Amino acid sequence: MKKKPQRKRARVERSSQKRRPKNPHFEPISTELATIGKGFQARGWALGTSGNFSAVVSREPLRLAITATGLDKAELATEQFLEIDEEANVVRGNGKPSAETLLHLAIVRGAGAGAVLHTHSVSSTVLSGAHARQGGIALEGYEMLKGLEGVRTHEHREWLPILENSQDMVELSRRVSSTLQESPGIHGFLLREHGLYTWGVTLAEAKRHVEILEFLMEVLVRSGAAQSS
Amino acid sequence: MKKKPQRKRARVERSSQKRRPKNPHFEPISTELATIGKGFQARGWALGTSGNFSAVVSREPLRLAITATGLDKAELATEQFLEIDEEANVVRGNGKPSAETLLHLAIVRGAGAGAVLHTHSVSSTVLSGAHARQGGIALEGYEMLKGLEGVRTHEHREWLPILENSQDMVELSRRVSSTLQESPGIHGFLLREHGLYTWGVTLAEAKRHVEILEFLMEVLVRSGAAQSS
Amino acid sequence: MKKKPQRKRARVERSSQKRRPKNPHFEPISTELATIGKGFQARGWALGTSGNFSAVVSREPLRLAITATGLDKAELATEQFLEIDEEANVVRGNGKPSAETLLHLAIVRGAGAGAVLHTHSVSSTVLSGAHARQGGIALEGYEMLKGLEGVRTHEHREWLPILENSQDMVELSRRVSSTLQESPGIHGFLLREHGLYTWGVTLAEAKRHVEILEFLMEVLVRSGAAQSS
Amino acid sequence: MKKKPQRKRARVERSSQKRRPKNPHFEPISTELATIGKGFQARGWALGTSGNFSAVVSREPLRLAITATGLDKAELATEQFLEIDEEANVVRGNGKPSAETLLHLAIVRGAGAGAVLHTHSVSSTVLSGAHARQGGIALEGYEMLKGLEGVRTHEHREWLPILENSQDMVELSRRVSSTLQESPGIHGFLLREHGLYTWGVTLAEAKRHVEILEFLMEVLVRSGAAQSS
Numbered sequence: 001m002k003k004k005p006q007r008k009r010a011r012v013e014r015s016s017q018k019r020r021p022k023n024p025h026f027e028p029i030s031t032e033l034a035t036i037g038k039g040f041q042a043r044g045w046a047l048g049t050s051g052n053f054s055a056v057v058s059r060e061p062l063r064l065a066i067t068a069t070g071l072d073k074a075e076l077a078t079e080q081f082l083e084i085d086e087e088a089n090v091v092r093g094n095g096k097p098s099a100e101t102l103l104h105l106a107i108v109r110g111a112g113a114g115a116v117l118h119t120h121s122v123s124s125t126v127l128s129g130a131h132a133r134q135g136g137i138a139l140e141g142y143e144m145l146k147g148l149e150g151v152r153t154h155e156h157r158e159w160l161p162i163l164e165n166s167q168d169m170v171e172l173s174r175r176v177s178s179t180l181q182e183s184p185g186i187h188g189f190l191l192r193e194h195g196l197y198t199w200g201v202t203l204a205e206a207k208r209h210v211e212i213l214e215f216l217m218e219v220l221v222r223s224g225a226a227q228s229s
Numbered sequence: 230m231k232k233k234p235q236r237k238r239a240r241v242e243r244s245s246q247k248r249r250p251k252n253p254h255f256e257p258i259s260t261e262l263a264t265i266g267k268g269f270q271a272r273g274w275a276l277g278t279s280g281n282f283s284a285v286v287s288r289e290p291l292r293l294a295i296t297a298t299g300l301d302k303a304e305l306a307t308e309q310f311l312e313i314d315e316e317a318n319v320v321r322g323n324g325k326p327s328a329e330t331l332l333h334l335a336i337v338r339g340a341g342a343g344a345v346l347h348t349h350s351v352s353s354t355v356l357s358g359a360h361a362r363q364g365g366i367a368l369e370g371y372e373m374l375k376g377l378e379g380v381r382t383h384e385h386r387e388w389l390p391i392l393e394n395s396q397d398m399v400e401l402s403r404r405v406s407s408t409l410q411e412s413p414g415i416h417g418f419l420l421r422e423h424g425l426y427t428w429g430v431t432l433a434e435a436k437r438h439v440e441i442l443e444f445l446m447e448v449l450v451r452s453g454a455a456q457s458s
Numbered sequence: 459m460k461k462k463p464q465r466k467r468a469r470v471e472r473s474s475q476k477r478r479p480k481n482p483h484f485e486p487i488s489t490e491l492a493t494i495g496k497g498f499q500a501r502g503w504a505l506g507t508s509g510n511f512s513a514v515v516s517r518e519p520l521r522l523a524i525t526a527t528g529l530d531k532a533e534l535a536t537e538q539f540l541e542i543d544e545e546a547n548v549v550r551g552n553g554k555p556s557a558e559t560l561l562h563l564a565i566v567r568g569a570g571a572g573a574v575l576h577t578h579s580v581s582s583t584v585l586s587g588a589h590a591r592q593g594g595i596a597l598e599g600y601e602m603l604k605g606l607e608g609v610r611t612h613e614h615r616e617w618l619p620i621l622e623n624s625q626d627m628v629e630l631s632r633r634v635s636s637t638l639q640e641s642p643g644i645h646g647f648l649l650r651e652h653g654l655y656t657w658g659v660t661l662a663e664a665k666r667h668v669e670i671l672e673f674l675m676e677v678l679v680r681s682g683a684a685q686s687s
Numbered sequence: 688m689k690k691k692p693q694r695k696r697a698r699v700e701r702s703s704q705k706r707r708p709k710n711p712h713f714e715p716i717s718t719e720l721a722t723i724g725k726g727f728q729a730r731g732w733a734l735g736t737s738g739n740f741s742a743v744v745s746r747e748p749l750r751l752a753i754t755a756t757g758l759d760k761a762e763l764a765t766e767q768f769l770e771i772d773e774e775a776n777v778v779r780g781n782g783k784p785s786a787e788t789l790l791h792l793a794i795v796r797g798a799g800a801g802a803v804l805h806t807h808s809v810s811s812t813v814l815s816g817a818h819a820r821q822g823g824i825a826l827e828g829y830e831m832l833k834g835l836e837g838v839r840t841h842e843h844r845e846w847l848p849i850l851e852n853s854q855d856m857v858e859l860s861r862r863v864s865s866t867l868q869e870s871p872g873i874h875g876f877l878l879r880e881h882g883l884y885t886w887g888v889t890l891a892e893a894k895r896h897v898e899i900l901e902f903l904m905e906v907l908v909r910s911g912a913a914q915s916s
Contacts, residue, residue, distance in 0.1 A: 039761070043731075044272075047373075047441065047443075047444045048376040050372075050376065074268070120372070122444065122448050125444075125448045126452050143737075143807070143852055143880060143881035143882065144735060144737060144807065144812070153854050154881065167382045167383070191372065194371075212735035214734075215735060215812075218809050219812045219813055221451060222810075222813050223816070223817070224914055226451055226452055226453060227452070227453055273673075276670070277602060277666050277670035277673060278605055279601075301665070349601070351676050351677050354600065354602070396610070396611045396612070422599050422601060423601035424601065502730075502902075505831075505899070506834040506895050506896075506899035506902060507834055530894070530895070578830070580902065580906050581909075583829065583902075584906055587910070625841070651828050651830060652831075679909060684911060685911055
């Protein structure tokens, strides 16, 4: 039983190799994503197999490296990443892509992102619950905001939308696309009692945005914003 | 005085080796448990020799690998695990099994668990004290709940029972068994001002459940649930 | 100028070597203390050169290994420990002993301790300020209390006295001695807005007591005990 | 396009080498700064490329080693430091100096500092916002204050001024200079919702001051000082 599916996969790979060679960026990008993901897990931002991380490995055709579903991020490794196409089909690697792959694709398209990082921290869970009724959280006056791409001064008001959580990923990815169209300037959003999505043109930029937004949410919680207003 | 008990143990081992060979799963499972336990200690979930960890190494006859009592979990090592039988007798290894071994056995039997992990965090101590009168804590609406085995949506209500703490382990293990019979769907329970017990079919599942339930308890504390209601 | 004191020390060492050989326990004990101290610093319990750690290396005559003053505990090393006698004179090693050496000696004598550990955490600073007027903090009902030497049940009431802080170490060491005489059952005490002193017959026991008392103080702070009552 | 600027730099280096040899302290000091910076990042005090660190490598003429702008402090390395002169011109190394270089220079001059460290923690962000109207925060009665250079007793009142944040570094560096003239005894100051600046004669002293002031701000936040008074 075990051999047959392997043979089948081997055939698929051979035929796809005819069409085009393996993308050389896939492995180094996956290694970088694994290092970043393990770091987030250590900080408590991706416990219990939560969190998922992706980066664009080619634009034409669109290909993403993305975490397979259900992984313990403490031991995230290069070989646990999948290469997916623009319709979320796996074209390389073993495993099922994260259920939230459609959200990653929506962000890559809607925000022109080169990397999409989803963390699941205590602060984002607390705040996205407490402020759900306001539809988002305003971050204003903090020097740390200057680390968000394109922001030049602390006198900036960043709106972090909160989207109602859902298990219907098609429907949710449409709401993500609409949010990105309506608020082109945002750098991230929260899913209610679920966590943060942020992105960047590069992976380094996306990682920086995670750290900045997680930091500012922690500031809000410590300032007394955990209770709903 | 020291030599006699060693000789006695040697005899017991020899006679048990006649009956059956050493279980080959015991050592690798103990190594995995040690790695997990050290990780929990680093997060502050098993300080001051608290916490104990076990996994099934055989079903017929029932054998568990379990931490010996009184160990500093920062330095937990493979050789510090004991193999115990279905009556909590040590059949392999040196040291006294944890006083709470009977609870592990009750959970293995009552929940069909393959691994049982007991952590002792600040959050679980705080919440199990503050909510003892309600008999438990409800966790509801969180995406993180989906990481609990069998849960498919955040629209799930997980009941985390709080059992009164006791030093009478026979009596307490009976209450644990009753709780598991009365609430077959639960994924863990708290002992009042003592800590969390959770489990899984596999060790990876049990570890995931620890991270999820500790995360959600931290969310509750940060949301203002530390004071009794 | 530099050579003279070195010669003098060389002479002192030679003459003391005549009287007795170097204590062989000093180095391994110092290494253990260094490992423990670095661990505490990593947890934030010994920042800014705070904290000091000692253990008995001989009883007759009384000799302690103790941290020199002013060290960054992140890089604590075996060779930074001093051997001191019963009057706090340095008999081995370079550097000035901690100003609080007299407190360590008072605890070794008054509590029969084999090791004395002083940490300086956020929780102990907060609580010892907020509860100074009550003269101490009661810890009661927690399973974690069972890790304190001699405690058999969570139904134990541990009194953690708070002593007014002082820079007069002779006077303060006398108050420590009185406290130990008046409350022989205690496992530690706080200096107001300064930190925790705890101890054990062995170094492992003292380390366990640090983790337990720091854990329980964190529980109290998270339960809302940070504001003075 | 890439080669030309490299050639130009090569020429500049050659001509400056004629004038004087490379400062031999630059590299070891940069390595020390990198180690300290990575440690701060691990504690969450320099997330999202925030924070910057400098030390004097020569007094006559004045030369500083300082972090280039926009670096991920988790991977801070010796070769990412720049040598700058008294007018903030880069005389060695690749990259743009931090926008806040003028503040470092103002502190080196105004406080006679040998090292200047700027961290960006949650506590300092919270407190500098909540207490901005009072113009500063008083730290009083804490033993930890004794770790600040020149302080001999916990009965000390340390004033930690809060300066309004600005993106005009010339104007802000003037306010820093005035603050240092008006309050010569201070050991650090906060920029509103931005972070901490502290310093020391040596790098070790500056690092100690960071740990002490970050510790005491955490104590204040935990004591309930996060809400504006």
